[in-house]
Every structure is written in structure tokens, then in C-alpha cells.
Amino acid sequence: MAAPGDAPERRGPGRPAGRRTGAPDTRRQILEAARTEFARSGYEGTSVRGIARSAGVDPALVHHYFGPKEHVFIAALDLPFDPDALVPELTTDGPDRMGERLARYFFALWEEPDIRPRMLAMLRTVLSGTPAAGLIKEFMTHEMIGRVVRELGVRDAALRANLCTAQLMGVAFTRYVLCLEPIASADPEVLTAEIAPTLQRYLQGA
Amino acid sequence: MAAPGDAPERRGPGRPAGRRTGAPDTRRQILEAARTEFARSGYEGTSVRGIARSAGVDPALVHHYFGPKEHVFIAALDLPFDPDALVPELTTDGPDRMGERLARYFFALWEEPDIRPRMLAMLRTVLSGTPAAGLIKEFMTHEMIGRVVRELGVRDAALRANLCTAQLMGVAFTRYVLCLEPIASADPEVLTAEIAPTLQRYLQGA
Numbered sequence: 502m503a504a505p506g507d508a509p510e511r512r513g514p515g516r517p518a519g520r521r522t523g524a525p526d527t528r529r530q531i532l533e534a535a536r537t538e539f540a541r542s543g544y545e546g547t548s549v550r551g552i553a554r555s556a557g558v559d560p561a562l563v564h565h566y567f568g569p570k571e572h573v574f575i576a577a578l579d580l581p582f583d584p585d586a587l588v589p590e591l592t593t594d595g596p597d598r599m600g601e602r603l604a605r606y607f608f609a610l611w612e613e614p615d616i617r618p619r620m621l622a623m624l625r626t627v628l629s630g631t632p633a634a635g636l637i638k639e640f641m642t643h644e645m646i647g648r649v650v651r652e653l654g655v656r657d658a659a660l661r662a663n664l665c666t667a668q669l670m671g672v673a674f675t676r677y678v679l680c681l682e683p684i685a686s687a688d689p690e691v692l693t694a695e696i697a698p699t700l701q702r703y704l705q706g707a
Numbered sequence: 708m709a710a711p712g713d714a715p716e717r718r719g720p721g722r723p724a725g726r727r728t729g730a731p732d733t734r735r736q737i738l739e740a741a742r743t744e745f746a747r748s749g750y751e752g753t754s755v756r757g758i759a760r761s762a763g764v765d766p767a768l769v770h771h772y773f774g775p776k777e778h779v780f781i782a783a784l785d786l787p788f789d790p791d792a793l794v795p796e797l798t799t800d801g802p803d804r805m806g807e808r809l810a811r812y813f814f815a816l817w818e819e820p821d822i823r824p825r826m827l828a829m830l831r832t833v834l835s836g837t838p839a840a841g842l843i844k845e846f847m848t849h850e851m852i853g854r855v856v857r858e859l860g861v862r863d864a865a866l867r868a869n870l871c872t873a874q875l876m877g878v879a880f881t882r883y884v885l886c887l888e889p890i891a892s893a894d895p896e897v898l899t900a901e902i903a904p905t906l907q908r909y910l911q912g913a
Binding site for chain 2: 627628634638641642657659660663664666667668669670671672674675676678679681682683684687691695696698699702703
């Protein structure tokens with residue numbers, strides 16, 4: 502399985518290999534403009550062209566540094582994962598063990614010491630009720646849930662994706678935020694075995 | 708099924724029928740003392756005797772107004788449910804449909820307009836990281852999870868109870884806090900049918 506930590510390095514063909522190579526001021530300028538534009542117009546209402554205009558650069562430069570809008574968004578909000586990594590991870594080998602793959606991907610992110618603080622930050626943002634919370638929700642709906650849904654091709658697919666989100670958020674809260682015992686100290690393999698069948702049923706329907 | 712809203716009225720034999728009858732000042736004094744004592748010593752480390760001493764009243768009076776310590780705690784933190792109502796609700800008719808009963812109890816609480824704001828307040832408290840959050844966690848562990856666990860008599864019962872908590876918290880967050888669609892507008896009956904088998908498997912083990 503691909504390590505989730507690799508995701509930021511394969512964010513699109515136009516992306517330079519190192520995060521801090523190139524012109525850091527231009528990158529920073531674009532990201533600041535992106536945050537402003539996304540906050541003002543929402544995820545769907547924002548375009549790479551609009552971000553470029555706001556940053557005073559050519560749209561081709563935005564694409565050169567970050568790739569498509571989705572990746573500008575991930576970089577601007579410093580999200581710890583990337584649908585380009587998750588969606589194929591889930592769907593490549595057919596539907597049979599999708600629940601297990603999703604559970605493994607989830608724990609691989611959370612159990613990684615470099616990634617966990619960013620997952621926690623994202624979770625707190627989502628719950629903050631600030632404009633950033635709405636943005637992350639909108640992005641999840643369009644780019645994560647929406648894509649999984651299209652791949653699944655089942656009835657009530659959006660609800661199925663929500664049910665998986667609910668199950669995973671609940672595990673994240675009890676284990677990583679509340680540190681409720683014994684779930685907080687349980688072996689991720691044990692928890693994977695418990696929640697994989699749940700995710701599988703939610704994904705495929707009863 | 709017992710309406711969860713009834714729970715506060717059957718908090719123990721010593722409890723007077725109306726919440727605002729009796730001596731409101733004495734009640735308030737006891738509740739303030741209880742909040743101080745629970746915050747200082749935790750749930751397990753606090754006694755009715757200690758609360759009475761702190762409030763300057765006889766322990767019998769605390770018991771007269773609230774019943775045992777657990778009910779003093781529920782009143783002091785204004786918790787929207789009572790293990791005395793939940794645990795029998797879950798376990799009375801044997802283990803076969805326990806997952807469904809738990810799901811129904813959960814939605815009966817959350818879908819009740821008078822109770823939902825208090826459920827939300829409790830959820831926010833639990834996530835606040837304040838001393839009250841630790842208290843609610845400790846209470847849930849000892850009085851809710853602990854009691855369900857004893858009734859269940861299965862292996863890894865505490866983990867099973869945690870898994871149910873995780874599932875239900877996740878639904879509460881996505882539906883009532885984040886209002887993620889389509890789960891936020893889904894019929895509670897549809898969601899009960901989805902999550903009841905999950906809760907049943909978590910409660911009984913695979």
C-alpha cells in the first residue's frame with residue numbers, strides 16, 4: 502500500500518519535486534491569494550484563474566506550482582491527504598475488500614507521527630464552525646465523497662460515503678481526541694478488523 | 708419505548724416529583740458544591756458526604772433531593788440522559804436486538820427538540836478538553852459503559868462499548884454538528900436500519 506505520507510509529493514504532473522524549491526515568495530503569495538479566494542467564494546466558486554488574478558501572477562504559474570484547483574486547495578489549507586492518493590487506493594482492486602483498505606488508509610494516516618497533528622488540526626477546523634470548516638466540508642463532498650461515489654456506482658452512494666465518514670470520525674474522536682480507554686490503546690490491527698466489515702457494508706449497502 | 712425526556716423525572720426514589728419544588732436555594736447550593744467537588748476530585752473521588760459538607764447541609768438532604776451520587780452528577784452537569792433509563796432499555800429483552808434498541812434510543816434523544824441542544828452542549832463539553840470533559844468521560848466509563856459491560860458479559864466488553872460510542876459519536880457529528888448532506892436530512896428510520904447491525908456486531912463481537 503502507498504504510504505499516505507507520500508501523497509504530498511505526487512500532487513500532479515506540474516508539481517516541482519521539492520516543496521521549498523522554486524520561488525518561495527511566489528508560492529506563498531499564491532497560497533495567500535488562494536485562501537482569500539476560497540474563503541470569499543467557496544470551493545466551487547473559486548477558479549485557478551481567479552486565484553492567479555488575486556495573486557498577480559499568470560494562471561500557468563499557479564498550475565506549474567500546484568497543479569489543478571484541488572491541489573491548490575490542499576496546499577492552501579495544509580490538508581494531510583489527497584483524493585488523488587485515496588480514491589485509487591480504495592477502488593483499484595475492486596469492491597471486495599474496500600472496507601478494509603479504507604480502514605488501513607485511515608490508520609496509516611493517523612498512526613504516522615508527522616501526520617497525526619495535521620489530522621487533529623483538520624478535525625478541529627471542521628468542528629470550529631468557521632468559514633474554513635465550510636470549505637473543508639465542501640471539498641470533502643465534491644472531491645472525496647463525490648469521487649468515491651462515482652467509482653462505487655451503488656444506490657444512495659452519497660449516503661454510503663457519509664456513513665463511512667461518520668464511522669471514521671467517531672473512531673478518530675474516541676481514540677485520538679478523547680483518548681477513551683481501551684479504544685485509545687487498542688492495536689490498529691484489532692480496530693481494523695472491527696471496523697472494516699462496517700465500512701464494507703456501508704460502502705456496498707446491505 | 709420509554710421517552711428519554713422522562714428520564715429526569717425518575718431519578719431515584721428520594722427525588723421529589725417536580726424539579727423546582729422544595730427549596731430552590733438549597734438545591735442550587737448543593738449543585739454548586741457538587742460541581743466544585745467533582746471538578747476537584749473527579750467522579751470516583753467525590754462522595755455525597757463530601758458534597759454535603761461542602762454545601763453545608765446534611766448528606767440525607769442531598770440524597771433526598773437527588774438520590775445517589777450518579778444523579779447528583781447528572782443534575783450538576785445537566786446531562787441529557789440517565790444510565791438508569793438507558794441500561795435497562797438496552798438489556799431488558801436480551802441481546803438479540805440490542806443494537807437496534809441502542810440506535811433507537813440515540814435518535815429518540817437527538818430528534819427531541821428539547822433535548823438536542825443539551826446533547827450538543829454535552830458533545831461540545833466533551834471536546835473542550837476542560838476539567839468538565841474529563842468528568843463526563845469518567846462518568847461515561849464508570850456509569851454507562853461499565854454498566855453495559857457488566858450486563859453484556861462478553862469478552863473485550865469495554866472495547867465493544869467504546870466501538871458503539873465511536874459509531875454513535877460519528878453519526879452525531881456528521882448529522883447534527885457538521886450537518887453533512889445527505890446524512891443530515893436522512894430519515895432516522897433509514898439510519899437506524901444502517902447502524903443497528905453495526906452496533907449489534909460491536910456489542911456482541913464477531
